Structures are given as structure tokens and as C-alpha cells.
Amino acid sequence: MQFLQVACFDEWRAAARTLLCNEVHPSEVHWTQDDKSPGLFDGFSQVEHAQKEDADQDTRTHTMRFNVPSAFLDLARTVACHRNPSRWQLLYQTLWRVVHGERHVLELDTDDDVHQLQRMKKAVTRDVHKMKAFVRFRKIEAGNLPEIYLAWHRPDHLIMRLAAPFFTRRFKGMSWTIFTPHESAHWDQKQLTYGPGIPASQAPPPDEQEELWKTYYASIFNPARIKLDTMKREMPVRHWRTLPEADLIEDLVRDAPARVKVMIDNHEGFSETGVHYLPEQRDLSSLRKAVGQCQACDLCHDATQAVFGVGPANASVVLVGEQPGDREDVTGTPFVGPAGQLLNAALFQAGIDRTSVYLTNVVKHFKHEQRGKRRLHKKPDSREIYACRPWLEAEISALKPKMVICLGVTAAQALMGRDFRLTQQRGVVHKTQWSTRTLATWHPAAILRMQNVQRKREMESQLIEDLRQGMETTR
Amino acid sequence: MDVKDKLAILADAAKYDASCASSGSGKTRAGSTIGSTEGMGICHSYTPDGRCISLLKILLTNFCIYDCQYCVNRISSDTPRARFSVAEVVSLTLEFYRRNYIEGLFLSSGIIQNPDYTMEQLTAVAKVLRTEHHYGGYIHLKTIPNANEDLIEEAGRWADRLSVNIELPTEKDLIQLAPEKKKPEIVDAMQGISEKITESREDRKRGFNSPRFAPAGQSTQMIVGATPTPDKTILKTAAELYDGQKLRRVYYSAYSPIPHADARLPGQSPPLVREHRLYQADWLLRFYGFDASELVTESDQNLSLDVDPKLAWALANRHCFPIDVNSACREELLRIPGIGARSVKRILKIRRFQHIRMLDLKKLKVAWNRAKYFVLTIDHNPAVKQLDMLDLHQKLRQPTQQLMLFDAIESATSGEV
Structure with a gap:
């Protein structure tokens, strides 16, 4: 019986080679782990020493060559990093079989030896993967010294040298050191060197960036489902102490049910739209009768009445404004207030008979704010526009106009999409699902509000021009 | 509003995108000094919901001009709003990356002003990371349907993966829940990306040194259960996307409870x-x-x-x-x-x-x-x-x-x- 002590893969390989040369059967060898950690006392020289020894071994045994599949050496190199003391024995035993007539043994995943080696390999590979994932660098800046990033990580196996090359590729332009209890790796942006490990008590201090990282962690978490087992399987609890974000887990889990309840209980907007109030008959007079009953949004509560469109049922041009104003709300007819008067003048100048076109609004109820005795116009929001939209759609479907003219951006965006820009696309004729010709121009109220006299005149003439253009294309 | 507050809002807004993949990009870009892609993605952390954190997944802004009913960021939602500057996203990505918190960046955005402007902002982040900081880590950009071809072209040059969300499996579903999104436009956008990916691959195969275009391919996401569309139709749409647009992945996202849920949608999740x-x-x-x-x-x-x-x-x-x-x-x-x-x-x-x-x-x-x-x-x-x-x-x-x-x-x- 031979007793052998090895500490790393290279030592094992050298020993195994000698044993094979001497035809020593696996049952005649007892392998034990040499517990000296590489580099614990003499840093880098340990590696050189091992390599030198390796070279010596080579000259001793160069007379005998073993043709071992490279897949076995890869497997052995990985398994050598496992902490299980029986790995050296198992590796030699399998190597023996490979050399003695069972070259294909590695292909047999169901063979007991191979199965066990594969499991060890998987454990080591996973550990390397987890190290790549869970190392957390902390930036250290001291005075005028260049910044350096330090990390302390506790792997399950002896994998520093398997994992370190990855970090040199990923963090090439950073100087860093990764410590483990067993060994450390240092990169100065040119060369990777290994040194002794340090205990957890000497781990680097927290980094201020960790606050932001925790904010991200807490915000990306979806409280709607909790699955702690999955989390713990993929991020084992033993790694939590080096992960800054792990501090938050307890609170996040505790608060989740309450957050979900709030999400389920609270809804926004209106569950109904005008569709629920549309009459069976979709002609204009039936629609006009039905619109008074609409309660799809909250605007109906404060308005006097719904203001439906006016004009002949065979009108070929439809003008769409935003919503009724104070006067319209009281009279029940669109465009009768100050803006309506400006529109009348513009229509006259464009040579259009007001009674020949159909006038309506995107929103049928007056949205306003009470200021003393006055009711001030308020822009309808997208929920109200959405809820009211079916009425406008029904009106246009009943009319089948040749031209739809949107007055102002609210109408334009409702009919031509929310990225419509009035300043850029005013007066341009578009094909829409509503009409082969749709264009948008200024709302008369916007012209009324304009302070700059010159600009006001310009807008006015643009409105007239756009109206004229709209009318002409229908002829 | 400081970066921390913005991060809280814009990460929260991004969590309904299922994809967090960071794999499949092949070799690290030449000349990188920080960051690498080596085929397999790494999950750097896990949240208590059991999902992995691989990427810094955020929106550039959650302001949005669209009103898609299933989305927490629709214009009609009361959710708090924020907007990152390009420099803020670049700095967050690099600081997180240097500490090994993440594999890279997944950047999406609400539509602000118009599709082109939004796309320009997204592309600018990727470009600054690549050209000014020699960043070689993973970048996934959400592309905006209807954005200009040249912008998509540029986005693909800097990003590893591009995606356009199809959102809902059929045209009818889209009309109902996302009136501003049109299926032909979305499919066109995918087609454009797919053609550019193929073109760039074939040029490189022939030995031309043409720039890589989205080497990790494109993916999409479909929301399930917000409409009654059956699985058969959903799978048919997915199969068409895999065949026609050569997508790497289709993600399915069960419509789940969200904060600020829209009252127009079905009450409970499927x-x-x-x-x-x-x-x-x-x-x-x-x-x-x-x-x-x-x-x-x-x-x-x-x-x-x-x-x-x-x-x-x-x-x-x-x-x-x-x-x-x-x-x-x-x-x-x-x-x-x-x-x-x-x-x-x-x-x-x-x-x-x-x-x-x-x-x-x-x-x-x-x-x-x-x-x-x-x-x-x-x-x-x-x-x-x-x-x-x-x-x-x-x-x-x-x-x-x-x-x-x-x-x-x-x-x-x-x-x-």
C-alpha cells in the first residue's frame, strides 16, 4: 500500500503518472489531501515550486507516454478543485480504467465512477459560476493613490484559479483584488497574481454605491408573488452576508402582502366608456337623444347638459373641437361662445356657409373649475377623452364625411395619434381611419388667447386658409 | 429629484418586461476595457419573487404619450413620473458594472414627443457607453416602432440585442387595448431589424469587416390573459415570429396585478x-x-x-x-x-x-x-x-x-x- 499526499491538480497528475508507469493498481494507493493551502506562507513562489517539481517529474517519466483523452484532463482539472477528499482516489481509479481498455468510460454518464465525477464537476462549475455572480467589489480611494476595487467572497470549493481569469477579461481596465478565506487574486491591469487568503473579519468596508444598488433591488422586485425557495436555491443563504442587497429581503417579504392588496383594491380611470350608452339605432338623432344619459366619466355630474354636434346629416365636412365651453354648456349648442364667433367669422371669410358643415367636439360635457362666480375651462384628460370617444366615432360613422377638420391639438391627437404636433403638421392633409382626408388647424380659442397681435393675425389667416383648403378638397 | 428617487420610479416601471436574458452575444467587442460578453449570461442576484437580476433594467423615462390599458405607464395612469438624463444612465450602468452587480443594461422608455426623439435618446446611451467608456458589457435596447431606419441601424450597432414588443397576440387585441399601436407597424419594425441582422451576419461570413448588428438577436413580449385570445392563436403568432422574423425569444407575460391598474381591464389575473x-x-x-x-x-x-x-x-x-x-x-x-x-x-x-x-x-x-x-x-x-x-x-x-x-x-x- 502506498500513501500519497497531494494538494493540487499538478501534484496529483505528477503522482498519478508515476503510479501508472509503475503499474500500481488503484486499490494499492491511499490518497490524502495535503492541507497546506497554496500560498499561505510563501505567496507566489509556491506556484513556481510546484511547476518546477512538475518539470522534474516530466524528465523522470518521459520515457512512458499515456494517451489520455483531453476530456479527462479537463474533468480532472475541475474535479481537483472540489473539497471532497476522495476526489484524488476517484480520479486515479477512473484514469486507471481509461488507460486499461475503457477509453470510452467518460461517455457513460451512468457509470458509477463517472457519475460521481460528473457530480463533483457540476458542483465546482456551479461554484465558479456563483463566484462570477456574487463577488461584490467595493471601491477604495485613498488620498492620491489610484482607485482599487476589493471584494471578499467565500466559495464552497477551491476555485480561485478557475474563476480569476474571467475577472481579468471582464474588468480589464480596473485594478482589483478578490479575497477568499483560502487564496486571493490580484489584477493590476497587466498581470494576474495569486496571494494568501484573508478571514471574513478583514473584508473591505461598504461602498456608497451600495445604497443605489439596494434601491434598484427593492424597486425591481415584484411583490405580487413570493417564491423564497427559488431565490434561496439560486442564491444560497450562505452567500448572503457578502451581498449588500440581502439585508433588504426580510422587509420586502414582510411588506409584500400589504402592497399586493393595495394593487388589487385600487383601480384608476373609468371602467365604462360611451359604448355602454350608445343607442341601438346609430343615426344622428338617436345618438343625440341618447347622449344625455351618458355617465361614462365624471364630467356629466357638473355640466348642465351634454352638447352634441349640429349640422345637416349629409354634411361632407365635419369640424371637431375640444369640448363645449361655458356658453355652449348653457345653450346646448356647440361653438356659440366667443370662440364660436371667431369661427363664424373665419368660416365666412373662407366662403363657407356654417349651416352646411357639421360642428362637434371630442368631449361632449363641459369640464371646468369654479372660481368665484366664473366657470373656468379645464382641459379634458386622456381618460375623459377615451370614455367619450365612442360618441364622436358614432357621429363620424353616421356622417361618412369627405373631410374632417380638427380644431386644436386635442381633437387632432384624438383622431390622428398622440404624437401629432400641431405646430409641425398643421394644414397637412392625412388619410385616417375616419376619413380619407383629415387635417388639423388652430382652435379659435387658441387664437383668442394669443397675446402677440402679429402672431394672432397670422394664426387667424392660417385658420381661414386651412378651412378654405379643407372645403375645396371636398368639391 | 435625485438619482436615487428616479431609480426607484424607473426601475419599478421597468419590471413588467419579462426578459432579463444576457446571453448569446458571442465574443466581447474589440477594444473594450470594462465589460465582457462570453456567451452565457450570469444572474447576479435574485429577488424574493424568485426572479433573477442580470441586467440593470430601467426606463429612460416613464412619461408616455400612449394609453395602452395593460401598461402601468400609460398616459392616463397616476403613477409618479421621472426622467433620467443620458449621462445619469451611463454613470449608473458603469458604477453598477464595476462592482459586479450586473451583466449589463436593459434600457426601454415611454414614448416622449415622438418615436424618433425617444429612439435617439436610447441610442445615445448605448453609443456613449461604447465609444466614450469602451464598455464591452451587454446592452439590450427596446426599439420604438415607427422610429426612423437610420436610428434603428445605429441602435443595432451599439446594442447586443434589440426588441420590439408585440404586446398582444392579435390585431384585434391591439385595437382594443393599445389603440395607438398597430400590428403591421410592429411587425414591420421587427422585419427591419431581422433583415439588418441577417445582412450583417452574411457580410461578416463573406469576410467583410462590416459592423456587427445586434449580435444577440431580437426578442419580443406578449401579454397573456388581458383579452380572451386562446393559446392556439398565441402559439401561432409566436411560431410566425420565430419563422418569419427569426426571433431569439418570445416572452409571455401573464397579465398580473399592477399598481395603478386601469379600471377598463379584466379585474383579476389569469x-x-x-x-x-x-x-x-x-x-x-x-x-x-x-x-x-x-x-x-x-x-x-x-x-x-x-x-x-x-x-x-x-x-x-x-x-x-x-x-x-x-x-x-x-x-x-x-x-x-x-x-x-x-x-x-x-x-x-x-x-x-x-x-x-x-x-x-x-x-x-x-x-x-x-x-x-x-x-x-x-x-x-x-x-x-x-x-x-x-x-x-x-x-x-x-x-x-x-x-x-x-x-x-x-x-x-x-x-x-
Whole structure:
């Protein structure tokens, strides 16, 4: 019986080679782990020493060559990093079989030896993967010294040298050191060197960036489902102490049910739209009768009445404004207030008979704010526009106009999409699902509000021009 | 508002995008000094919902001019709003990356002003990271349908992956829930990206040194359960996307409770097991040689909820079984319930040297409880006798339980069926 002590893969390989040369059967060898950690006392020289020894071994045994599949050496190199003391024995035993007539043994995943080696390999590979994932660098800046990033990580196996090359590729332009209890790796942006490990008590201090990282962690978490087992399987609890974000887990889990309840209980907007109030008959007079009953949004509560469109049922041009104003709300007819008067003048100048076109609004109820005795116009929001939209759609479907003219951006965006820009696309004729010709121009109220006299005149003439253009294309 | 407040809002707003993949990009970009991509993605952390954190997944802004009902960021939502500057996103990405918190950046955005402007901002982040900071890590950019071709071209040059969300499986669903989004426009956008990817690959194959375009391909996401559209239609849409647009992944996202939910939508979320079954079926389409039309066996055109789709297919096609694991071809082995693609590979390898017994299959960790009724091994397998029994379906049915979202997330990443 031979007793052998090895500490790393290279030592094992050298020993195994000698044993094979001497035809020593696996049952005649007892392998034990040499517990000296590489580099614990003499840093880098340990590696050189091992390599030198390796070279010596080579000259001793160069007379005998073993043709071992490279897949076995890869497997052995990985398994050598496992902490299980029986790995050296198992590796030699399998190597023996490979050399003695069972070259294909590695292909047999169901063979007991191979199965066990594969499991060890998987454990080591996973550990390397987890190290790549869970190392957390902390930036250290001291005075005028260049910044350096330090990390302390506790792997399950002896994998520093398997994992370190990855970090040199990923963090090439950073100087860093990764410590483990067993060994450390240092990169100065040119060369990777290994040194002794340090205990957890000497781990680097927290980094201020960790606050932001925790904010991200807490915000990306979806409280709607909790699955702690999955989390713990993929991020084992033993790694939590080096992960800054792990501090938050307890609170996040505790608060989740309450957050979900709030999400389920609270809804926004209106569950109904005008569709629920549309009459069976979709002609204009039936629609006009039905619109008074609409309660799809909250605007109906404060308005006097719904203001439906006016004009002949065979009108070929439809003008769409935003919503009724104070006067319209009281009279029940669109465009009768100050803006309506400006529109009348513009229509006259464009040579259009007001009674020949159909006038309506995107929103049928007056949205306003009470200021003393006055009711001030308020822009309808997208929920109200959405809820009211079916009425406008029904009106246009009943009319089948040749031209739809949107007055102002609210109408334009409702009919031509929310990225419509009035300043850029005013007066341009578009094909829409509503009409082969749709264009948008200024709302008369916007012209009324304009302070700059010159600009006001310009807008006015643009409105007239756009109206004229709209009318002409229908002829 | 400081960066921390913005981060809280804009990460919260981004969490409904299922994708967090950071794999498949191939070699690290030449000249990088910080960051790498080496094929396999790494999950750097896990949240208590069981999902991994691989990327810094944020929106540039959650202001949005659109009103898509299923979305927390729709214009009509009361959710708090914020906007990052390009420099802030660049700095966050680099600081997180240097500390090994993340594999890279997944940047999306609400639509502000117009599609082109939004796309310009997204592309600027990627460009600054690549050109000014020599960043070689992963970047996934959401592209905006209708954005200018040249902008997409540039985005693809700096990003590893591009995606356009199809959002809903049919045109009708889109009209109903996302009136501003049009299916032809979305498909056009995908087509444009797909053509550019192919073009760049072919040029490089021919030896031209043309710039890489989205080397990790493109993906998309579909929301399930916000409309009554059945699984059959969903899978058909997915199959079309895989074939027509050469997508790397289609993600399915069960419509789940969100804060600021829209009152117009169905009140409760669909059973999450449905999302899980869709991922299983998706995997069968891509890696197991199944056709979308074979998979949906139920009369209501939905996948069976009580058994997985492969098992459901096997139960409906018992005349194809039992399959002899010692002689069947790869395509046949892939159809056995409980035996995954990896096990099939091993079976094929082992059987060159020895006959396969029941014990071998168990050692390979196949799901023997399901597989045993459908396979012949060299030794006697008594369970095969029950293959034709009428109550086999009953026996194989999983105990009914509400599946959690995470099971679905798991199947999204592993696809184990």
C-alpha cells in the first residue's frame, strides 16, 4: 500500500503518472489531501515550486507516454478543485480504467465512477459560476493613490484559479483584488497574481454605491408573488452576508402582502366608456337623444347638459373641437361662445356657409373649475377623452364625411395619434381611419388667447386658409 | 429629484418586461476595457419573487404619450413620473458594472414627443457607453416602432440585442387595448431589424469587416390573459415570429396585478399556470420539433392546464408509443414525456456502448413518473402495460394547485418540460 499526499491538480497528475508507469493498481494507493493551502506562507513562489517539481517529474517519466483523452484532463482539472477528499482516489481509479481498455468510460454518464465525477464537476462549475455572480467589489480611494476595487467572497470549493481569469477579461481596465478565506487574486491591469487568503473579519468596508444598488433591488422586485425557495436555491443563504442587497429581503417579504392588496383594491380611470350608452339605432338623432344619459366619466355630474354636434346629416365636412365651453354648456349648442364667433367669422371669410358643415367636439360635457362666480375651462384628460370617444366615432360613422377638420391639438391627437404636433403638421392633409382626408388647424380659442397681435393675425389667416383648403378638397 | 428617487420610479416601471436574458452575444467587442460578453449570461442576484437580476433594467423615462390599458405607464395612469438624463444612465450602468452587480443594461422608455426623439435618446446611451467608456458589457435596447431606419441601424450597432414588443397576440387585441399601436407597424419594425441582422451576419461570413448588428438577436413580449385570445392563436403568432422574423425569444407575460391598474381591464389575473404552459409549448416548438398546430389538444383551443403540453400530446397520440430508447431515433426520443433534450443527447451517447436499462434512465434524472408509461428499455418495464388504460390521464394529472409566477419565470429560463 502506498500513501500519497497531494494538494493540487499538478501534484496529483505528477503522482498519478508515476503510479501508472509503475503499474500500481488503484486499490494499492491511499490518497490524502495535503492541507497546506497554496500560498499561505510563501505567496507566489509556491506556484513556481510546484511547476518546477512538475518539470522534474516530466524528465523522470518521459520515457512512458499515456494517451489520455483531453476530456479527462479537463474533468480532472475541475474535479481537483472540489473539497471532497476522495476526489484524488476517484480520479486515479477512473484514469486507471481509461488507460486499461475503457477509453470510452467518460461517455457513460451512468457509470458509477463517472457519475460521481460528473457530480463533483457540476458542483465546482456551479461554484465558479456563483463566484462570477456574487463577488461584490467595493471601491477604495485613498488620498492620491489610484482607485482599487476589493471584494471578499467565500466559495464552497477551491476555485480561485478557475474563476480569476474571467475577472481579468471582464474588468480589464480596473485594478482589483478578490479575497477568499483560502487564496486571493490580484489584477493590476497587466498581470494576474495569486496571494494568501484573508478571514471574513478583514473584508473591505461598504461602498456608497451600495445604497443605489439596494434601491434598484427593492424597486425591481415584484411583490405580487413570493417564491423564497427559488431565490434561496439560486442564491444560497450562505452567500448572503457578502451581498449588500440581502439585508433588504426580510422587509420586502414582510411588506409584500400589504402592497399586493393595495394593487388589487385600487383601480384608476373609468371602467365604462360611451359604448355602454350608445343607442341601438346609430343615426344622428338617436345618438343625440341618447347622449344625455351618458355617465361614462365624471364630467356629466357638473355640466348642465351634454352638447352634441349640429349640422345637416349629409354634411361632407365635419369640424371637431375640444369640448363645449361655458356658453355652449348653457345653450346646448356647440361653438356659440366667443370662440364660436371667431369661427363664424373665419368660416365666412373662407366662403363657407356654417349651416352646411357639421360642428362637434371630442368631449361632449363641459369640464371646468369654479372660481368665484366664473366657470373656468379645464382641459379634458386622456381618460375623459377615451370614455367619450365612442360618441364622436358614432357621429363620424353616421356622417361618412369627405373631410374632417380638427380644431386644436386635442381633437387632432384624438383622431390622428398622440404624437401629432400641431405646430409641425398643421394644414397637412392625412388619410385616417375616419376619413380619407383629415387635417388639423388652430382652435379659435387658441387664437383668442394669443397675446402677440402679429402672431394672432397670422394664426387667424392660417385658420381661414386651412378651412378654405379643407372645403375645396371636398368639391 | 435625485438619482436615487428616479431609480426607484424607473426601475419599478421597468419590471413588467419579462426578459432579463444576457446571453448569446458571442465574443466581447474589440477594444473594450470594462465589460465582457462570453456567451452565457450570469444572474447576479435574485429577488424574493424568485426572479433573477442580470441586467440593470430601467426606463429612460416613464412619461408616455400612449394609453395602452395593460401598461402601468400609460398616459392616463397616476403613477409618479421621472426622467433620467443620458449621462445619469451611463454613470449608473458603469458604477453598477464595476462592482459586479450586473451583466449589463436593459434600457426601454415611454414614448416622449415622438418615436424618433425617444429612439435617439436610447441610442445615445448605448453609443456613449461604447465609444466614450469602451464598455464591452451587454446592452439590450427596446426599439420604438415607427422610429426612423437610420436610428434603428445605429441602435443595432451599439446594442447586443434589440426588441420590439408585440404586446398582444392579435390585431384585434391591439385595437382594443393599445389603440395607438398597430400590428403591421410592429411587425414591420421587427422585419427591419431581422433583415439588418441577417445582412450583417452574411457580410461578416463573406469576410467583410462590416459592423456587427445586434449580435444577440431580437426578442419580443406578449401579454397573456388581458383579452380572451386562446393559446392556439398565441402559439401561432409566436411560431410566425420565430419563422418569419427569426426571433431569439418570445416572452409571455401573464397579465398580473399592477399598481395603478386601469379600471377598463379584466379585474383579476389569469391562472399563472397558463403562462408556464405557454413557455413549455414554446420550448417544444423551438427545440423538440413540434408544430404549433399539434400542441393544442383541448377543444377550447387552449393548452391543457393539468398536464404539460408534451404529455398532453403523448396522451392524445398513444399509437406512437411505447418508444424503445435503445433503437428510436433522436426525433422520436424527443417526443417522450419526461425526457428532455439533454437526456436525449446522453441516451444517444451511452447507447453506442451499452444497452439502456430503467436504472440508467433514472440515473440520468429523467422524470420517470411520466416517462415510464411510454418507453421500452432492455430490461422489463412493467409500467408500459398501462399505456392504453383509460385512466392514465387521470393518474398523470398534477395535484391542482395555483402555480406561482416564479414557476413560469423558471420555465422561461430553463424551459424544462
